[in-house]
Amino acid sequence: NNQDHSLLMGIFAAENVLTPGKHNLWDINSDSEYVEEASAEAAxxxxxxxxxxxxxxxLKVLQEFGRYLFTGGAATIVDVLVFSILIQSGIWYVFALGISYFLGLSTNFWLSRRFVFGVYWKNWFIQYGVFATVALNSLLANLGLxxxxxxxxxxxxxxxxLASAACVAMISFxxxxxxxxxxxxxxKLNLENISSN
Structure with a gap:
């Protein structure tokens, strides 16, 4: 017996003196599992x-990241195709870049919103603005790297x-x-943190 069983047996023995046969002392500690063992098993x-x-x-984050890379790739294809078409049409490359980047960004937003994260804010315009801000920060990080x-x-x-694209993909995601x-x-917590900084 361990100490708590010995104490319990002593109490029951004292009660048996007052009321003979009230407790069977051999039933104490007859269970196969100690409290400590049960606690350890629960832990x-x-x-x-x-x-x-x-x-x-x-696993969920890795799946989201895989889908994010796929949707980012699709958005990049849109960006490059639109840029090529606009350049071939004779539009100045700076305007072509601005238009194609905006369309690629929008494609990435809608695909990521629908197929990667599935989070729809009440005001999609604000969500798009936050998305564009994060994307712009990622672009600047890409250029710096x-x-x-x-x-x-x-x-x-x-x-x-290649190295900067890999790093920025993780940062952007x-x-x-x-x-x-x-x-x-x-x-709410994220927006509070942004406003407090």
């Missing part, structure tokens, strides 16, 4: 459920472009998940 079960929940969450890799580290431009496509309370 193990909770830890296992937490690990499974984290794995599911990680390209400058660093090419000018400072001497990387080849193509290799630099995270920004859109946290800000453009957050929902409910998370959206």
């Amino acid at each position: 193990t079960t909770a830890a296992t459920q937490t690990r499974l929940s984290r794995r599911r969450q990680t 390209l400058q660093l890799l090419i000018n400072e580290l001497g990387w080849h431009p193509t290799l630099s472009r 995270t920004g859109h998940k946290l800000y453009s496509f957050s929902s409910g309370e998370q959206q």
